[in-house]
Amino acid sequence: MDHFIHETASVSEKAVIGTRTKVWHYAQVREHAVIGSDCVLGKNVYIDHGVKIGNNVKIQNNVSVFNEADIHDGVFIGPHVCFTNDKYPRSITPEGDLKSATDWKTYKTVIHYGASIGANATLVPGVTIGKWACIGAGTVVTKDVPDYALVIGNPGKVVGYVTEQGTRKVEPDQTQHHTIAIAKPIIGEEEKKAVMDVLTSGNIVQGEKVKQLEDQFAIFCGTKYAVAVSSGTAALHASLYALGIKEGDEVITTPFTFVATANSILMQNAIPVFVDIDEETYTIDPQKIKEKITPKTKAIIAVDLYGQIYNYTDVKKIANEHNLKIIEDACQSVGAEQNGLRAGNFGDLAVFSFYATKNMMSGEGGMVVTNNEQYAHLVRRFRFHGQDNHTKYEYQDIGYNYRMTDMQAAIAIEQLKKIDMFTNTRRRNARLLSEGLQNIPGIIVPKVKNGKHVFHQYTIRLENFHRTRDELVEHLKKNNIGSNVFYPCPLHLQTNFKRFGYQEGDFPVAEKVSMRVLSLPVHPSVSEEDCTKIIEVLRNV
Structure with a gap:
């Protein structure tokens, strides 16, 4: 005998088994199945009648391959994979009779050369999997898979492409055109569903989703209060307002930052006073701050540039000596840490941006965090035309429409x-x-x-x-x-x-x-x- 069949296996005399193929414990191979050379069928594998399997195919334990499957050379099939062949499975006919073989309509599934199918994957009837494709463990394959594609999830989605060795690469016919972009928003099905849920609810403007985001973001940062606004710029503007910055006041900051940092100072009719930066971290140089403090200086906006928190210890010491407030511009640093604390804790107030390319995003959006109840109250009022939530159409002071929508908040919740x-x-x-x-x-x-x-x-x-x-x-x-x-x-x-x-x-x-x-x-x-x-x-x- 030029192949091996374990004594517990059940192989039909009408099946064809190729040379050097091994069929292990309790496997069943039914009539008219054709299995090529140098294959391995693991324990408890089921091969239905008429199945075609090429050469050098490895099928792991407990795999079920049903009629109409055509598996080409070099395919790997992981444990507990199931090939289905009936799109509309029923045990009985509409009349209540037990279905016979002639009552079923089966669909052909094809697995091309070199493809791999991970453990516990399920293939719905009639799909074709391209050569060298890789199907992740537990994936439910509901549609055809391109050559070299990497597919995961339920339903399975193409998330990339692999080499013949199984490592990640770009799609073969796009290799020369694949650009590694400087920035790319990541938008998953969760974000899409969250937005659709808001649209379906009809509650689109600032509402429960914004409140949920505020609560969760405060917990994330480790602060008492979080107030959502429409952008990082709005967060800066509102924070300066909360500190009482007014015309003629001076606010010290860095010239090496996005323009919104300094523009927000101008928006309060105050004067931006720049100081130089540390050459290694690109954040504000504490020693240069002292040189620019005058009787008009009221605050410092310190920027966490590129994702690194500024030198808080030295800046805070200077601020305390001169009775200055600090705004932490944390627009680029969500999740950054210093001395065991997360960004958001390195100022009297801290601001974040959820612009599309930020580390977490909501398209546009921002957040102010603080441990000061009065500052939080003033920011809430400022974002809502100067009115308190409980005194509608009573305007206590100037304000703007700086509110975040529930659609934006829904995205940010999923991103968080x-x-x-x-x-x-x-x-x-x-x-x-x-x-x-x-x-x-x-x-x-x-x-x-x-x-x-x-x-x-x-x-x-x-x-x-x-x-x-x-x-x-x-x-x-x-x-x-x-x-x-x-x-x-x-x-x-x-x-x-x-x-x-x-x-x-x-x-x-x-x-x-x-x-x-x-x-x-x-x-x-x-x-x-x-x-x-x-x-x-x-x-x-």
């Missing part, structure tokens, strides 16, 4: 559930990039000094690199890798702020790094293979 996963992936990608880039002459990788960095941006700095930044950007672009400069011009050199008397040379560190920094893709959609490509492209400039 995933933020730890998002953060872990960003930090993994940052670690891989730093390990691969740190020894390349002329590239300075990010310096983590102040606790847990969450890498909203992964930003390198070029020092005596053998290409200009513009040349490097173009080289990355030609290799389908996105990049961006955050920020190409410090705020004190922008037209809107030059009117305060600022000029080139005032903040040499900010000016220098603005000409040398470059941010690379680090978001959760960046794979380990993408990180490897980024490193190799930079090594081979």
Whole structure:
């Protein structure tokens, strides 16, 4: 005998078993099944009549392969996989009679060369799985699967593509066009369903979902209060209002940040007073703050740039000495930590942005967090045209329509559930990039000094690199890798702020790094293979 059949197995005399194929304990192979050479059928496998199996196929324990299945060479089928063949299974006919074989309509399922099907997967009738495709464990395959596709979930969805060795890659016919984007919002079925639930409810504007988000976000940050608003800019503006910042007051901040940080000061008719930054962290330099404090100075906006919390200990000491308030601009640092506390705890108030490319997002949106009840009350009033929730059409002071909608809140609630996963992936990608880039002459990788960095941006700095930044950007672009400069011009050199008397040379560190920094893709959609490509492209400039 040129094959092996265990004594407990049941193999029909009318079945065809190829050479060197092994059929193990309690397996059943029915009539007219055809099994090729060098196959392995594990314990308790069921092969229905008429099934066709090619060469070098491995079928693990407890798999059921029903009639009409056509399994090509080199296929792997994990434990407990089930091939179904009847789209409308019934035991009896409409008349109540037990169904016979002639009452069933079966559908052909085809598994092409080299495909793998993970444990406990189920294949609905009539699907075709392409060559070298990979079906994740527990997946329910409801439609055809392309060649090399990676499919997971119930129902199964294509989430990527794999190599012939099983490692991740991009779709074969798009390899040359796949761009590793500098940013990419991650929107899952949970977010879509949450929005549709809100739309279906009819309660679209600020309501229960906003309140739920506020409660959950306060718990996440570890603060007493959280107030949702329409954007990070609105959060900054509302926080300055809550602190009583008014015309003529001075607010110290950094020129190396997004313009909203300083614009919010102008929105209160106050004066932005810039100070230089630390060259390693790019956050505000505490020692430079002292030089700019005057009797008009009322507050400091300290920015957690790129996902790293600023030097709170030293800034807080200065603020206490001069009776100044602090706003933590945490728009880029949700989930970052310092001294065991999360971002949101490093100011009298802290603000977050949920813009589309932030670490968690709601399309547009923002949040103010604080441990001060009065500040929370003033922010709530400010976002609602100056009226309290319980005194409708009674306006206590100026206010704006800075409210968040329940649709935005619904998205943010789902994103908050995933933020730890998002953060872990960003930090993994940052670690891989730093390990691969740190020894390349002329590239300075990010310096983590102040606790847990969450890498909203992964930003390198070029020092005596053998290409200009513009040349490097173009080289990355030609290799389908996105990049961006955050920020190409410090705020004190922008037209809107030059009117305060600022000029080139005032903040040499900010000016220098603005000409040398470059941010690379680090978001959760960046794979380990993408990180490897980024490193190799930079090594081979």
